[in-house]
Amino acid sequence: MSVTVGDIAGLCGRIAPYTDAEEWDNVGLLAGRDDAPVDTVLCALDLTEAVVDEAVARGAQMIVTHHPILFRGRKNLREDDAEGRMLCRLVRANLAMVAMHTNYDNAKPGVNDALAAALGLHDVADIDRALRQGRTDIPTFGTFADFAEQALGGPIRRYGDPNAPVRRVSVLGGAGGDYLSMALECGTDVFVTGEVSYHRAMDAVDNGMCVLEAGHAATERPGILALALALQKAADAVQYKIRVLNSEVRLCL
Ligand SMILES: [Zn+2]
Structure with missing residues (x-):
């Protein structure tokens, strides 16, 4: 019997329960049908036309992303805007799509555990559902920043x-500006996030905390690789014969 979209969506929900998503979020199976057969799944950060093309080229029937689609309540499926075009392409290519957004942010291990691991942190603890804090052996902010650029693959x-001097590093992938005060309160030396405003970052510096703004995608991509590995492992464990691929599309840092 072949593995279905519903089977894979179920495995995803075991890795990060959909009910753990924030209330405003849009997660789970967002396109396709439960009973469609699957032998290849592509994991990606965002659903873009390039990722749809990649899924078709690499023989996938299903895409699992971090960021949702249909987030703002579309009222049409016209193809004269990018999202409408992408959605039509997705449907015509018979692809199913699952989003694992704040449920995966809040999972253990989740997107921020993968970021902490990518930065070589040890003794990682949960500060909040999503925020993680660990320790680094790299002695200063400058050398830690150099290392982080190597580890995350781009300028920071x-x-x-x-x-x-640095020791305690807190991490939150994506848009982490709202977590600056929580990071300060838990004695963070360096806060690593994807996006933060200049003034908020400078406030943090005034309060004795260094900040690395490493890019939204760069801080969440380690989580996508970890998700692809976890999904492959979960599928192997129940003898679903599927391949899980990690997207190679890079449209930004
Ligand atoms: Zn994000």
């Missing part, structure tokens, strides 16, 4: 004194 905006 640095706020803080390069010679400041």
Whole structure:
């Protein structure tokens, strides 16, 4: 009997229960049908036309993303805008799609555990459902920032004194500006996030915390790779004969 979209959506829900998503979010099976057969799944950060093309080219019948689609309540499926075009392409290619957004942010392990691991942190603890704090053996902010650029594969905006000693590192992938005060309260030396405003970052520096703004995608991509590995492992464990691929599309850092 072949593996179905519903089977894979079920495995995804075991990795990060959909009921753990924030109330405003849009997660789970967002396109396709439960009973469609699947032998290849593509994991990606975002559903874009390039990712739909990649899924078709690599023989996938299903895409699992971090960021949802249909987030703002579309009222049409016209093809003269990018999202409408992408959605039509998705349907015509007979692809199913699952989103694992804040349910995966809040999972254990989730997107921020993968980010902490990518940054080589140890003794990682949960500060909040999503925020993680660990320790680094790299002694100063400047050298830690250099290392983080290598680890995450791109340039990082640095706020803080390069010679400041660092030990406790808090991480939150994506848009983490709202977590600055929580990171400060838990004695963070360096806060690593995807996006933060200049003034909020400078406030944090005034309060003795360094900040690395590493890019939304760069801080969440380790989570996508971890998700692909976890899904493959979960499928192997129940003897679903599927391949799980990690997207190679890179439209931004
Ligand atoms: Zn994100």
